[in-house]
Amino acid sequence: xxxxxxxxxxxxxxxxxxxxxxxxxxxxxxxxxxxxxxxxxxxxxxxxxxxxxxxxxxxxxxxxxxxxxxxxxxxxxxxxxxxxxxxxxxxxxxxxxxxxxxxxxxxxxxxxxxxxxxxxxxxxxxxxxxxxxxxxxxxxxxxxxxxxx
Amino acid sequence: xxxxxxxxxxxxxxxxxxxxxxxxxxxxxxxxxxxxxxxxxxxxxxxxxxxxxxxxxxxxxxxxxxxxxxxxxxxxxxxxxxxxxxxxxxxxxxxxxxxxxxxxxxxxxxxxxxxxxxxxxxxxxxxxxxxxxxxxxxxxxxxxxxxxx
Numbered sequence: 001x002x003x004x005x006x007x008x009x010x011x012x013x014x015x016x017x018x019x020x021x022x023x024x025x026x027x028x029x030x031x032x033x034x035x036x037x038x039x040x041x042x043x044x045x046x047x048x049x050x051x052x053x054x055x056x057x058x059x060x061x062x063x064x065x066x067x068x069x070x071x072x073x074x075x076x077x078x079x080x081x082x083x084x085x086x087x088x089x090x091x092x093x094x095x096x097x098x099x100x101x102x103x104x105x106x107x108x109x110x111x112x113x114x115x116x117x118x119x120x121x122x123x124x125x126x127x128x129x130x131x132x133x134x135x136x137x138x139x140x141x142x143x144x145x146x147x148x149x
Numbered sequence: 150x151x152x153x154x155x156x157x158x159x160x161x162x163x164x165x166x167x168x169x170x171x172x173x174x175x176x177x178x179x180x181x182x183x184x185x186x187x188x189x190x191x192x193x194x195x196x197x198x199x200x201x202x203x204x205x206x207x208x209x210x211x212x213x214x215x216x217x218x219x220x221x222x223x224x225x226x227x228x229x230x231x232x233x234x235x236x237x238x239x240x241x242x243x244x245x246x247x248x249x250x251x252x253x254x255x256x257x258x259x260x261x262x263x264x265x266x267x268x269x270x271x272x273x274x275x276x277x278x279x280x281x282x283x284x285x286x287x288x289x290x291x292x293x294x295x296x297x298x
Contacts, residue, residue: 034221034223034231034233034257036233036255036257036275037275037283038275038283038284039275039276039277039278039281039282039283039284039293040253040254040255040275040276040277040278041282042233042255056282056283059296060283060294060296072183074183074270074271076225076229076259076261076270077227077229078226078227078229080225080226080227080229082183082259082270082271084183084185084191084271092285092286094285095285095294095296100285100286100287101286101287101288102286103284103286103291104189105189106185106189106191106273108183108185108257108271108273110225110231110259112225121223121225121231122223122231122233122257124255124257124273124275125275126185126186126187126188126189126273126274126275127188127189127284127291128188128189129188129189129290129291130290132188132290133188133190133205134186134187134188134205134209135187135188135252135276136241136243136244136249137241137249137250137251137252138249138250139250141278141279141281141292141293142252142276142278142293143290144188144290144291145209145244147208147209147244
């Protein structure tokens with residue numbers, strides 16, 4: 001069932017996550033939705049969103065908890081909206097074993113009113129790097145960079 | 150001057166960047182626009198977008214080049230659109246001196262037709278971490294994580 005209002009979307013996303021239900025999570029998205037994850041992987045349809053989340057939710061996110069923070073809704077008129085939501089992710093399993101520290105993200109979602117609830121046509125998630133101003137590329141990947149330091 | 154079509158927005162953004170013109174860059178955004186940068190800093194108005202970009206474009210991005218890649222436009226109907234754009238950023242100055250390797254990002258932007266061109270109401274930028282599936286929090290920040298390895 002789709003969220004009744006745009007502002008309900010982040011809670012519905014978190015509920016599907018907490019239920020490890022990638023099908024329910026993917027059903028919140030349009031058939032041709034775009035989703036860019038925190039490392040820039042770009043899924044361009046619902047099936048890809050479902051597959052990737054099923055994989056994560058049954059492996060490294062199997063024990064995770066997704067807690068919703070601030071939600072900001074912007075009506076775009078004509079049955080469209082943009083929603084920003086802060087999340088805290090805890091309990092992520094590390095490849096080497098054990099549990100990783102919490103991380104926080106901002107998920108932006110573009111939603112449309114289907115007439116039977118609100119559905120996402122685009123979403124993008126970004127990790128918050130406390131104290132950083134931008135990223136800096138290195139030979140072995142990116143790191144958070146704070147030029148004021 | 151605002152872009153004539155949604156798909157022109159990423160090029161206009163890159164042009165303002167290459168001209169180190171934070172005022173021109175910020176003018177592409179609505180007065181109350183949201184912008185989330187690659188490390189999750191969330192600016193909520195045009196003045197904040199201008200200040201932050203002026204700072205970056207006169208310091209660590211002063212010598213940088215922003216090259217536009219793929220652009221994908223989704224019409225939302227009723228004078229709204231979502232645009233995804235890939236960028237390659239080169240020439241970023243490192244805090245310790247010298248130039249950092251290139252990095253690539255995906256910028257998603259929600260645009261509205263003002264009648265005098267298209268203006269962004271929301272934008273979010275995410276760095277692409279090659280080979281990674283997600284992030285993993287550590288004691289000293291985040292790192293890219295690939296659980297398949």
